[in-house]
Amino acid sequence: ANGSVDEFQALLGPAAEGLPKADTILETLVRKRRLYEAADGGWCDAFFGGADVDPDSLVTREIARFKAAADLMAMRRSFRPLRKSVPQVDWAVAKPADVQAQHGLRLQVEANSYAAPAPVEMEQSRPVQGAKGEEFWIRMPSPVRSMGDTAWARVFMPAERPVRGVVVSLHGVIMEPEMWPLADLSDGLVDRGFCVVRPEAPWHGRRRLDGYFGGEPMFARGMLGFVELFEAWVLETALWIGWARGALSDRVALGGISLGALTAQIAASVCHYWPEDMRPDGAFLITTTGDLMDGALRGSLAELLGVTEQLADAGWTEGEIDRWRPLVEPAESPALDPGRIVMVLGDADTVTPFAGGMNLARRWNIPAENLFVGHQGHFSSALGLYRNTAPVDRAADIFAA
Structure with a gap:
């Protein structure tokens, strides 16, 4: 939903009402995703880029990338109230x-x-x-x-x-x-x-x-x-x-x-x-x-x-x-x-x-x-x-x- 409460509600319909404080959760999700994207971009530049990088900086970059990734993944817990009202899978079964x-x-x-x-x-x-x-x-x-x-x-x-x-x-x-x-x-x-x-x-x-x-x-x-x-x-x-x-x-x-x-x-x-x-x-x-x-x-x-x-x-x-x-x-x-x-x-x-x-x-x-x-x-x-x-x-x- 790209952080939009209106889009989130349009996608989920009445089930969206089962998520208290949806605006805060979506805002946090967008922020953590941006933090991950920034950390991952810096990681790619450090590990695969052309400029020399000292070993300690590489360790720091990997720790930062992994922490940002784990923080983003942990946001799933915020959506637990929807687990019984929203389908487990977004089905699009091919014939x-x-x-x-x-x-x-x-x-x-x-x-x-x-x-x-x-x-x-x-x-x-x-x-x-x-x-x-x-x-x-x-x-x-x-x-x-x-x-x-x-x-x-x-x-x-x-x-x-x-x-x-x-x-x-x-x-x-x-x-x-x-x-x-x-x-x-x-x-x-x-x-x-x-x-x-x-x-x-x-x-x-x-x-x-x-x-x-x-x-x-x-x-x-x-x-x-x-x-x-x-x-x-x-x-x-x-x-x-x-x-x-x-x-x-x-x-x-x-x-x-x-x-x-x-x-x-x-x-x-x-x-x-x-x-x-x-x-x-x-x-x-x-x-x-x-x-x-x-x-x-x-x-x-x-x-x-x-x-x-x-x-x-x-x-x-x-x-x-x-x-x-x-x-x-x-x-x-x-x-x-x-x-x-x-x-x-x-x-x-x-x-x-x-x-x-x-x-x-x-x-x-x-x-x-x-x-x-x-x-x-x-x-x-x-x-x-x-x-x-x-x-x-x-x-x-x-x-x-």
Whole structure:
């Protein structure tokens, strides 16, 4: 609403009355957004600009950027009174014919479903000293036309060199670690001597579209959202892997949590169509499922958002949905050695349902010593890795070999 109470009320209708002191909240939101934009602009100039910048100034700039980002994100709490009166998602579900027109050719030839992206120019920032070691950022134009934006990744280097290997680590939906404080499993891998490359997913963080929360377009657009997000993030991941192998180490593995794991397993399914330097050596999949459509339509998050009803209203039948499984679900077998894939599942996971994860583990012949199942839910499975480090230890041993 750009800070306008009148525009806010016009957008929400009677529901706007449920937000006391809307004028003050909107004014504060606009102010914090401007502060973030100013901090981010100064950050970009310092880290990517042509002028020399001393190391202490870089640290100051990053602290200021992150604080401004976290303050802006925290404004969401001010809108809690509306959570039951305003739809969770701004729905704009694409119809089956629209998805067919945009992506139908990708279904005709398997090798074309995720064809290798053309090389792009990577830009690397100045480094800054972080808590564990040197950190820097890399960015590139997204190779996928539907994105049309800049893809970003943050790189965490271990203190000791040479590195044991690199892990490209993909975060979960709605998780935006560049924007506010979140638990991050990258630390455990960095402590074990690995460099971690942490990309930002499409529609998240710096790439978030105005008027949406992080990752919202994936749900809002229905099947088109899933197809577009996976196309972009899988192909961007191929480029991150290629960059890491050329710049950091010839050992490059792929990891992911939740949405990140769903993306990583697609990459692990199709990477045999890519040049060797873009192929991961292994995969670390945390809270995943081989049946995305079950999770997307019947999982607890899908039920909360009302995904099934929205798809049905847009003309999606079970048959129409099944046609697009090849673009959003893993193949029958991986393009990697199953012995180099580690999987973590929770038997109480209802977001990426546990049964689908176990079916994938059996289908892919994941060795018993690489499969870790806990009596945990979706979020506690990932957080539990801070206490039970055996899965991280196993992945590290495999990826370094």
